[in-house]
Amino acid sequence: MSEQDISESPDIRFVGVSKWFGDVVAVDKIDLSVERGAFFSFLGPSGCGKTTSLRLIAGFDQPTEGDVFISGTSVVGIPSHKRPVNMVFQNYALFPHMNVADNIAYGLRQRNPKPPKQEIAKRVDETLELVRLSGFGKRKSWELSGGQQQRVALARALINHPTVLLLDEPLAALDRKLRREMQMELQTLQREVGITFILVTHDQEEALSMSDRICIMREGQIIQSGSPRELYDEPVNRYVADFVGKTNFFNGKVVTANKSSISINSESCAVLVGVKSKGAPTPKIGSNACVAVRPEMISISAADEKDNHADIVIKGHVKNRIFLGEHSEYLIVTEGFGDVLVLSPKTNESNRRIFAPGDHVSISWMPEAVLVLEDT
Amino acid sequence: MLKNEDSKPNHWLTAALLMPTTMWFVFMLILPLIVILIFSFGERAAVGGYAASFTFEQYANLPSRLKAFQNTMIFAPIGTLLSLFMAYPLAYYLALRVDRRYKFILLVLVIVPFWTSLLIRTYAWIFILGGRGIPLMLEWIGIEGVRLVNTPGAVLIGIVYGYLPLMVFPIFVSLEKIDKNLLEASNDLGGTPFKTFMQITLPLSMLGVATGCMLVFILLMGEFLIPAFLGGGKVFFIGNALVDLFLQSRNWPFGSAVSVTLVVIMLITVSLYMRLTMRTKTGRDESLM
Numbered sequence: 057m058s059e060q061d062i063s064e065s066p067d068i069r070f071v072g073v074s075k076w077f078g079d080v081v082a083v084d085k086i087d088l089s090v091e092r093g094a095f096f097s098f099l100g101p102s103g104c105g106k107t108t109s110l111r112l113i114a115g116f117d118q119p120t121e122g123d124v125f126i127s128g129t130s131v132v133g134i135p136s137h138k139r140p141v142n143m144v145f146q147n148y149a150l151f152p153h154m155n156v157a158d159n160i161a162y163g164l165r166q167r168n169p170k171p172p173k174q175e176i177a178k179r180v181d182e183t184l185e186l187v188r189l190s191g192f193g194k195r196k197s198w199e200l201s202g203g204q205q206q207r208v209a210l211a212r213a214l215i216n217h218p219t220v221l222l223l224d225e226p227l228a229a230l231d232r233k234l235r236r237e238m239q240m241e242l243q244t245l246q247r248e249v250g251i252t253f254i255l256v257t258h259d260q261e262e263a264l265s266m267s268d269r270i271c272i273m274r275e276g277q278i279i280q281s282g283s284p285r286e287l288y289d290e291p292v293n294r295y296v297a298d299f300v301g302k303t304n305f306f307n308g309k310v311v312t313a314n315k316s317s318i319s320i321n322s323e324s325c326a327v328l329v330g331v332k333s334k335g336a337p338t339p340k341i342g343s344n345a346c347v348a349v350r351p352e353m354i355s356i357s358a359a360d361e362k363d364n365h366a367d368i369v370i371k372g373h374v375k376n377r378i379f380l381g382e383h384s385e386y387l388i389v390t391e392g393f394g395d396v397l398v399l400s401p402k403t404n405e406s407n408r409r410i411f412a413p414g415d416h417v418s419i420s421w422m423p424e425a426v427l428v429l430e431d432t
Numbered sequence: 433m434l435k436n437e438d439s440k441p442n443h444w445l446t447a448a449l450l451m452p453t454t455m456w457f458v459f460m461l462i463l464p465l466i467v468i469l470i471f472s473f474g475e476r477a478a479v480g481g482y483a484a485s486f487t488f489e490q491y492a493n494l495p496s497r498l499k500a501f502q503n504t505m506i507f508a509p510i511g512t513l514l515s516l517f518m519a520y521p522l523a524y525y526l527a528l529r530v531d532r533r534y535k536f537i538l539l540v541l542v543i544v545p546f547w548t549s550l551l552i553r554t555y556a557w558i559f560i561l562g563g564r565g566i567p568l569m570l571e572w573i574g575i576e577g578v579r580l581v582n583t584p585g586a587v588l589i590g591i592v593y594g595y596l597p598l599m600v601f602p603i604f605v606s607l608e609k610i611d612k613n614l615l616e617a618s619n620d621l622g623g624t625p626f627k628t629f630m631q632i633t634l635p636l637s638m639l640g641v642a643t644g645c646m647l648v649f650i651l652l653m654g655e656f657l658i659p660a661f662l663g664g665g666k667v668f669f670i671g672n673a674l675v676d677l678f679l680q681s682r683n684w685p686f687g688s689a690v691s692v693t694l695v696v697i698m699l700i701t702v703s704l705y706m707r708l709t710m711r712t713k714t715g716r717d718e719s720l721m
């Protein structure tokens with residue numbers, strides 16, 4: 057089958073799904089669709105309804121209203137043991153009274169009819185190999201390190217060849233270095249097994265680096281969903297821009313607005329010009345808006361140097377510099393624009409000079425690099 | 433150096449803290465046991481009580497109380513099992529099913545009967561099971577001639593009623609301790625609710641089941657109130673034999689021999705039982721921590 061014809065019915069689809077707990081709304085009228093074979097992430101702050109969304113797919117909770125589809129079939133009311141999805145729990149939830157092999161074999165043993173013993177043993181060995189834990193079958197789950205437990209949890213889900221694998225902050229309990237490694241492994245694994253992965257995380261770096269598509273949530277609603285690039289380059293509002301990557305914001309009122317460019321009167325009375333994200337509505341003149349400039353879009357030069365290309369030039373002095381290897385991150389105190397974060401690559405010809413705290417500098421950017429956003 | 437300085441006061445503190453327990457242990461458990469052991473080889477004094485001697489006569493006389501031993505050895509395990517089958521569903525419901533808000537109230541309701549003495553509550557059962565209680569109600573709907581009080585069944589009802597909380601609580605605690613994600617994980621992996629119960633919930637609550645059974649069983653071996661009240665002299669336990677021997681016929685040496693035998697039987701059953709349950713779940717407890 058070619059890519060095109062399998063992707064005709066998405067693996068997961070939410071139609072107007074809401075979930076209320078008493079008078080608290082955890083998920084608020086969500087529409088969503090996840091393509092087959094995608095690596096999809098729910099990203100958002102604590103309590104925004106990410107786990108609830110996963111639980112609705114897994115079948116641990118039923119939606120208060122709306123409809124959930126798996127591979128084109130509505131699954132509302134179908135209990136979790138009959139759904140072709142598997143979940144990796146945040147605390148792994150390995151069965152403490154079983155060894156690693158029995159944990160992994162658990163899903164196969166629930167099948168009706170139960171596969172023969174040798175086949176189960178063979179599949180367990182294969183899956184242990186897949187998660188690089190060969191030879192660990194006889195261990196007890198509490199004899200494993202956090203990263204190993206995580207991989208057992210993964211193996212226990214993957215052995216069933218689910219249509220969709222759900223991962224609820226699977227890496228949150230791991231230390232930074234191990235987390236990086238596991239992120240890479242998860243990505244490789246997903247490509248190998250070709251199963252749709254739905255990941256929940258509140259770590260934007262994790263979401264950006266791993267996913268094909270990200271859905272940004274707030275208070276039970278989806279604010280924006282798209283590819284990491286889209287979210288980074290064209291956030292629909294300030295919330296998304298703030299959540300995805302580092303950004304400098306300048307507030308002001310809209311003075312002129314047309315399809316391509318918008319100018320706002322900033323708090324320091326300077327007029328800033330920028331473009332609007334594709335997805336965002338055109339703001340009304342006089343409404344509050346903000347201008348977002350990514351730190352890497354700003355160039356920095358000595359105060360006396362002239363930069364003829366840039367439209368916007370702001371003077372200031374260096375407050376702090378953080379060395380990040382490839383880049384240097386400067387915090388510049390500007391006149392009238394507050395503190396501005398600038399990311400300056402080491403290799404950039406025009407930025408060869410390294411500035412020290414206290415140096416007077418001017419920073420500048422091109423209007424195309426600037427997004428005007430709804431201030432929400 | 434530093435270690436020595438540190439450990440000396442600790443040593444004294446430990447001893448001081450352990451003192452009350454040790455004293456209690458020695459004076460209330462070890463000494464009485466020794467006394468009873470000595471008595472059991474003695475003779476009954478003419479006026480009752482103990483007369484020093486060394487004879488195996490009392491032990492030779494044990495078969496005369498065979499019925500009491502038999503009753504105890506039959507009713508204690510059956511009563512324990514009945515309590516278990518009554519208590520498990522209740523504990524399960526309280527731990528896993530009931531809304532968090534009502535959990536506490538329902539738990540309190542399980543203990544409330546304990547606020548009245550067992551004596552009074554057992555009296556109440558005499559009335560409930562007696563001629564003007566359930567049998568009368570059965571007559572109203574046309575079932576006549578049912579006798580409940582003074583039957584083995586009445587004794588079992590009394591036992592289950594009296595010991596239920598002792599069984600409910602350990603099981604409740606072990607069920608409550610189970611991570612709810614484990615049950616969801618089992619469902620998620622295709623386990624039906626029944627299979628999830630058999631493969632996850634039940635094995636993980638075995639420690640509570642074992643504890644509850646042990647508590648109820650040991651206490652039942654020494655029970656005398658319930659058989660005396662609800663068995664009407666037809667069903668008597670070793671406990672009743674002891675009351676009779678020590679308080680009525682004042683045959684202390686024979687009473688002591690019966691007691692020693694009871695203790696030995698208990699030690700054997702309990703250690704066998706421990707060996708059995710420990711083998712099936714070595715190490716599991718660590719993982720539950």
Ligand SMILES: Nc1ncnc2c1ncn2[C@@H]1O[C@H](COP(=O)(O)OP(=O)(O)OP(=O)(O)O)[C@@H](O)[C@H]1O
Pocket residue numbers: 077078080081082100101102103104105106107108109258
């Ligand atoms: N069983 C429940 N009963 C009542 N309220 C609940 C329940 N589960 C979730 N909620 C509420 O629903 C909202 C969303 O919860 P959810 O667990 O989905 O958040 P989350 O995005 O996963 O957060 P986190 O990143 O902290 O895990 C929260 O306000 C939470 O308090």
Ligand SMILES: [Mg+2]
Pocket residue numbers: 106107108
């Ligand atoms: Mg969560």
